[in-house]
Amino acid sequence: MPKPKWEAKKTYRAIILIQDGVGDRPVPELGGRTPLEVARKPHMDTIALLGATGLMDLIEPGVRPGTDTGHLALFGYDPYKYYPGRGPLEAAGIGVPLRPGDVALRCNIATVEERNGELIVIDRRAGRIRGDHVKILVEALNKAIKEVDGVKIEFYPATEHRVVMVLRGEGLSPKISDSDPGTAMEGHPIRKVVPLDDTEEARRTAEIVNKVVRLAHQVLRNHPLNKERVEKGLLPGNAIITRGAGMIPRDLKPYHEVFKTKAYVVAEEATIVGIARILGMDAEIPPGATATLDTDLDSILESALKAWKQGYEIVYIHVKGPDIAGHDADPHGKIKIIERTDQMLGKLMKQIDLRNTVIALAADHSTPCTVRDHSGDPVPVAIYAPTIRRDHTRKYDEYTCSQGMLGRIRGTDLLKIILDQMNKPLKWGA
């Protein structure tokens, strides 16, 4: 048997560029074309030319993904199975180290008045109470409420009037209702938290949260800071109201364990960094990454290249701008950030060895300018790999990619296909 002229079964590393919300629909003022069709983006088109393309439904056809569920899928986790809910995402976003089984809730510091033994919500945000005041009140809560019914309670200040509450212990459930009555219901009482399913865990968790809400009011109503605020004519932050209870699924295994691969995430948003950390991935928001059309793409590239040089096998790069432009119905802004991202991609491609690297172009969802919100339209995908089956497509846009060889795939397929092209496939059988 002659010796092959190539090195067989070499493994490669991968870079995955995620343009948030880049998929679009025909835009009237672009003559019915999409921003991706109009943008000058020679490097993205090179990936399409040298690789294979397709369309991808992040969740399933027609289902509109959030940035959170879209990224869960891009990280290889089925959002229907592993979406932890808003509470844990907010917690992870501010750096709270959560563990499987923990229940986290989003809370507000609010203003309430006691009437006939009920706590009436006067202002859901305590007059948009400042972060430094929230910090002081959270300190008091943590000091006074450490444990309820054998479950550990922790409070963390989040942005502005927001607080994250974490319940840690055995036998908890995220299936509970909100105590926050919602904006339309100001003037009504704090709602009693009730179990949302028929389990002992949900009943117990609801009871604990109700106790914490009552205890928190007792701690806060007499706090010196609130007396000061009232004297100054400000609303007192004398209660917490809770919503969005969620739990890190107990069977969630970290990314490096599931995919046997070490990945780094460079993202412009705390939510994405939070998800990455929940999955046990290393992640950062680079300096100068503003999640706007003017973001510092050179800084983002620098962070990505640093991780690459450190040897991470997969580096995710997230650019937020296209989504912002979609929400703002700003097709020209979308074209511009796509073109700037393409230049970043060009610089990246000069600094890595393309003979040993897989590059994938993806998105977490479409944000069509005519919708001004996320849509369920599939996103274009292009994968270059040193030994991939190249198809005949030569452009990275919604129409061209629909003709590509990858066909129509799902969000969770992408990582598996990339791992297979890295020659690090997931094996099933013998």
Place this chain on the structure above:
Amino acid sequence: MPKPKWEAKKTYRAIILIQDGVGDRPVPELGGRTPLEVARKPHMDTIALLGATGLMDLIEPGVRPGTDTGHLALFGYDPYKYYPGRGPLEAAGIGVPLRPGDVALRCNIATVEERNGELIVIDRRAGRIRGDHVKILVEALNKAIKEVDGVKIEFYPATEHRVVMVLRGEGLSPKISDSDPGTAMEGHPIRKVVPLDDTEEARRTAEIVNKVVRLAHQVLRNHPLNKERVEKGLLPGNAIITRGAGMIPRDLKPYHEVFKTKAYVVAEEATIVGIARILGMDAEIPPGATATLDTDLDSILESALKAWKQGYEIVYIHVKGPDIAGHDADPHGKIKIIERTDQMLGKLMKQIDLRNTVIALAADHSTPCTVRDHSGDPVPVAIYAPTIRRDHTRKYDEYTCSQGMLGRIRGTDLLKIILDQMNKPLKWGA
């Protein structure tokens, strides 16, 4: 209403040709083409021309199938649900008649030494003990160990030093660890088998296997054959070590019951014949089928035609060569076996009535020459049927089929599509 000129809803029979590992990636020394693109294969291309084509992920996109899981899917069974594990496959491969609920394990006859009450593994294969010696020792085991804790125990000699052990009874589980410490751990004790989940069944099964391992040593250590072996300077086969416990799923229904169709499998490998038998299908390895590039394809064809004449409604024909060539990074060998298989297909097509026959071309996975192993790349599929929607594709290869009308399907879809083209569909609803 005028009477139609054709006989409506006639049912057809089908032949499914499985080229093991035939899918590939661009091969440098073929100018970036794949073996299927280069091979002269007029008959396969005729199937593509007269039928419809597509790409197929045997399990899911990017996931690398084994020959076993790939064939389970081709036989219409979801591998994630019905993969029985290595033990039952080895058992079925040597013709052990297994039933749902049976636990089967792969065993070695090994050499151990007793030290401080522990059995230290000196040689995992008892010096590669010969098959005729294994047969004698297995006879002794079967005579001495018939039942443990109400569970029937059976031993079967397999190839060389290997033995299959079957546990038959109520309340068993395959979720147990191996007693075989593995090649790297020779010189260490036989491992205690432990339950791998928190069920009574797993605990019980682990305990039974531990008892059998101890009993087997008692039976074998004083066996006259082992005294003879030691006198001759050979290592005694004085223990069995176990691994790969698996169970035929209790809800596994036979093929003819699930698909209301009688199928015959002509295959080059014991594993595939074993799977077919587990599913209750008739199967054989034809004489002269060597599972190499020089295999006797005329003999394979003869076996297939014999089954066809006997009236089987579906005949599977498996050719192993393309997979071997892929593992050997031998694209020219792969081209040659594809071309020889095409000639066999030509002879077949001359001997059957194409007006009444469905012919499908498929594979159990890709084995790219540049990977030298199975990959997660989808395989090309072509289906000819007398009344199928013909698409515009005219060749059977990875690129052309990606443009076909079947799109990107899953492994378990194929049989359903074929049954539908046979006008024997699985009905759902009324």
